[in-house]
Structure formats: structure tokens, C-alpha cells
Amino acid sequence: MNRRHRAAFQRRDVAGSDYVYVWADGVHPKIRLSQTHSCLLVLMGVRVDGTKELIAIAEGLRESTESWADLLRDCRRRGMRDPMLVVGDGAMGLWRALAEVFPQARHQRRWVHKTRNASNALPKSVQPGAKKALQEMYNAEDRGHAEKAVTAFEKAYGAKFPKATAKITGESTSCWCSTTSPPSTGSI
Template sequence: MTQLQFNLDMDFLKDSVLHSNLDTVVKSALVLVLNEFMEKERDKYLQAAAYERSSERLDYRNGYYERELIMSLGKLTLKVPRTRNGEFSTALFEKYARHDQALVLSMIEMVVNGVSTRKVTQIVEQLCGESVSKSLVSSLTQKLDPIINTWASRSLSSTYYPYVFLDAMYIKVREHHQVVSKAVYIATAITEENTREILGLSVDHVESYDSWCRFLQQLKSRGIQSPKLVISDAHQGLQKAIQREFLGTGWQRCNVHFKRNIIEKLPKKGSEDFRIMLKRIFEAVTLEDTRKFKAELMDKYAENQKYEKALNVLDDGFEDTVQYMNFPEGIRVHIRSTNSLERLNQEVRRRERVIRIFPNTQSAFRLIGAVLMHYQENDYSNRKSLTK
């Protein structure tokens, strides 16, 4: 092990402690120690001390260059020794790389958790006494790219997902010097063990049949098998894509969205009894009771023109909205709506509102992917079976 031997001017050090900022003294002392450490490393590499004649000498000294090392107490400017052949390399920066890495990871985590780049720079300055540029923070987040890409393209063939949830949300992205709207497609699922998992995401143009087909084909290419049921809203392009890409799969229209669509068609006043009967339909325990309560509601208000539009919506979408009743009772509450996916979208929105406009599509994919990975690891992975 390299031994350090150097002398400190104790009188000077005492005076510095008494009359100077203690942080400055500590930083100066640390610079001295680290510089001496690297000097001894070079001596060991050369197998000769300064001005020493030795037949075992491997190379010659060639001055120094400056390099900065950011640590928790601030930025240190060190004198790194060089040799003529350039093959000498100090182990110091590898030794302290974990400090740099911890700082980088902390900055990335702040960004992912909804802290703006401007606030990140302020926090780093308070912690380390040094400012960092917004562009540096942005460039550091690019370190996430290989991690996000690996996660988003991982194989899904080893697990069967009987229930898959699909939804799209819109974000703003700069493209060709313009701000455009882009759709973010997100898929989640419930496994045979009744645990939740986030399957993946994609950023594409406006929500359409073709774009949904591409997203489902991407999931299939990663090994996903046709599920028993897909739960989503009533977007026609999505419905057609599900029928094409997942043959034999049932479709469950989101229960919450469906009831909202019906209520929007109701008169603003005097519809309390209708709402109560509507609620009873979707609280029924059996499919037979569900259909019975629906028929009673239709009969009661059939002659009232004020409820004609609401009844038409109910009648047209009813069967698609009660598909969850064909599955075990314990899982029904979890598959009748896209509420779980809506909550996930809210986590994405919380960060997206800070950014407002993504600089490009890749930055949107990176950030949203990081949020989804974080949610998977910290929320879904720690939950027990949904039916236990």
C-alpha cells in the first residue's frame, strides 16, 4: 500500500483555523493530502523518486495538469502528475468516483421525481458550494437512456398477463422548431399471480388505429401472449387494433368512463333517481342482476325524452362495460376500469407539468420511462396479490 509522508506547518494551520472559514481549511488540507497521494503513486509507477538515478526507472516526470473533483464539501482543484509516455494513471479518481456517482444519481433522481432543472442547480450549489448548468443536468439525465431502453424492450415471454390495461395521454414536444402534441401509449397488466406490472410505453403521433397497432405489435414482439381481457376507454382506433392484434381477446370498456359518458347526457336537475338506479346496475353481484337492473332503468325512463340520450349511451355500451362480470369475483373490482392506469398517468403528469414542453421525443421517452420504472420498483413490486 502507498505510504504518505509529508510535513504540515502546524503554526500556519492553527492560524488558518482561528482566522479563516473552517470549510476552506478542510478543503485546503484535503487538496494537500490528495496531491501528495498522487505524487507517491507516480513515484511508485516510475520506481524512482525525484532526481533519483535508478536502473529500474520506467519513465520520467512531465509536470502536472489540473483536474476538478466535486465532493460533498465542494469542488477541489487538484494537480494530477503526468509522465512523458502518458501511461501513468492515478487511481484517486476511481477511488472517489462513488462520490461523483452519488452526486450524479442524486441529481438524476431529483429530475425524475419532479424537481425542475433550475431547482436542481440551486440545490447542488447549496450542498456543494458550486453551481452546475441546466445543460449539465440535462446531459446527465441522458445516462438513463441505456437503462430505460433495456427496460422498455425487455422480454415479456416468461409471464402470462391475463388482464392488460391500455391508455394514451398527450404531451407537448418541440419538433422542427414547432411545439407539437404527441401521444404517450402506456400498457400495464395483472399477472396470473394477481400482481401488477408496467409492460411498456411508446411516444408516437396522434392517437390512431395505426399507432395503436404499432404499439401492440411492439408488445407482441417482446413475447406477450393474447390476454383474456383488455381494459381501455372507447377509442375506436384502439378497439379495432385490439381486435386485429389480439385474436380471441375480450374487451372491457372502462366502467368509470362509461358512467361519466351517461351522466353527461342527463338533465342537470331532477336526475337523482336515475343516478341511483344507474349506480345499482354496476354494484350488482351477478351478471343476471346487472342486466335485470339495467332493463328496469330502461323501462322506467323509456317514455321520458329528457333521458333519451343517456339511455342510448347506456344501451349501446352496456355489454362492453360488463365484461368484467365474466371473471372471478375477487378480481372484478380491479379489472372493471382503468383507474389504476389513470393514477399512473397522474404520476407522469406531475413531472410533465414541471417541464411543460419536452425539447424532443427522446427526452420525453427518457423521463416518462424513468417515472414508470420508479413506480414499478417502488409501488407495484412491493404490493402483495390483489385478491389476498
């Protein structure tokens, strides 16, 4: 993409795109950008009809609150409304920026990160069973079933591996946002 196309993309009006879900992530390339701790901040969206599209991409300093807020403010200026749900990796800068710029948006931590963090707190010998128990949580048909799966995980692993259990129970409600009332968007 040349500079002219990139500039047009970054200025385009997004008021007509009603994003239901938004994925936010900071990509840290091995090559250095202009700043020592810079990264690429990426927003991907899903519209009500299930169409997925790149919303915005910008250089940021780490995944700081101010870098995320600048990107989100720019999207708001270009017409973006509060999405129903923003999914991210748990970087605190994103959540603080969302509270400021899109306060109505719920947020959810990506399960892949929670699964990895919990698994890393367990010995390799019990990881396969734990991963299956974690899958029961994030594949649960509703919040009630997810809570039962969390309780089962706590019973199975809590006494011997409290650190792993804390990684699940510490913020589990932020992982269930999408199971409370997801709109139909097709395969995501």
C-alpha cells in the same frame, strides 16, 4: 429513468408474464411531444397472482389504430400472449388494433367513461339517482343482475332521456366482459 434504462425496459422479454387483465389508455399531456397530436400510449397489466405492472409506454399519434397496433405488435414480439380482457376508454383505434394483434382478447369499456357520458346527457337534477342506478350495473354480481339494472335504468330514464339511455344500452355488453368469468386477481 435514463435512456439506457428506458431502452432496456422497452426491450425486455414479457413472455414470462401472463397478463390476465390489461388497461390501455392514451395520455395527452399539455406539453407538446414531437408531433402535433401525439400522446403517450400506456399498457398496465395484472398477472394471474394479482401483481400489477407497467407493460409498455410509447409515443403515438393521437390514439390511432396504427399507433396502438405498433405498440401491441412490439409487446407480441417480446412474448406477450393474448390477455383475457383489455379495458380501455372506448377509443376505436385501440379496439381495431386489438382485433388485429390480440384477437382472442375480450375488451371492455371503462365504466367511469360510460358513467360520465350518460350523466352528461342528463340534467343535473336527476344525475345523483342515475349515478346510483349506474353503480348497480357495474357492481352487479353477474350478467343477469347487470341486465336487470339496465332494464331498470331504461324504465326510469329512457322515455325522458333517450340519449342518456342509449349511452348505456348501445354498448352495454362490452362493459360486462369481466362479469362473465373473471379470474381471481385480488383487488384491482
